[in-house]
Amino acid sequence: MSSSAPGSPSAVTPIRRVSWVALVAIFGALLLYGVLDGTSARTKGEHSAELATRYACPTCDGQSVAESQAPVALNIRREIERLVDDGRSDEEIEAALVNDYGQAVLLNPGADGVVGLVWILPVVALVLAVAGLVILFIRWGGRSAEPATEGDRSLVAEALANLPRNR
Secondary structure (H helix, E strand, O other), X not given: OOOOOOOOOOOOOHHHHHHHHHHHHHHHHHHHHHHHOOOXXXXXXXXXXXXXXXXXXXXXXXXXXXXXXXXXHHHHHHHHHHHHHOOOOHHHHHHHHHHHHOHHHEOOOOOOHHHHHHHHHHHHHHHHHHHHXXXXXXXXXXXXXXXXXXXXXXXXXXXXXXXXXXX
């Protein structure tokens, strides 16, 4: 027979179960929204403007092509607009810009080799830390005081009976 006593670690109330399911559902919905957001249809101008934020100005320090007013940044923006109008894919546009200006034009480097490891390690560390905290909180929350047995009660009664009485 495996019946769980109320308050025992294995007893899970329906409210608790529903709250965990709701939490997971909300997290999943937000994750899905974050992944799918931005994939809606957009104009060529919006697409060009978004692409310009991905590339660094070769002559500016830390500015994207979209932010910079340097002549080379203006030329790159015009080149991006021309390539978008020609129907080129994002990958083709990136290849053309890297071919003309080198890897330094990329604001977000590729996710291969060591660079990919540098991008993914903090995410893995965060997930492991959160998982560790969840496990810890579950263990702490699962602990409950065990009910006193008759043996416990008799020991307390005996100890109280042996205490000296002050009058």
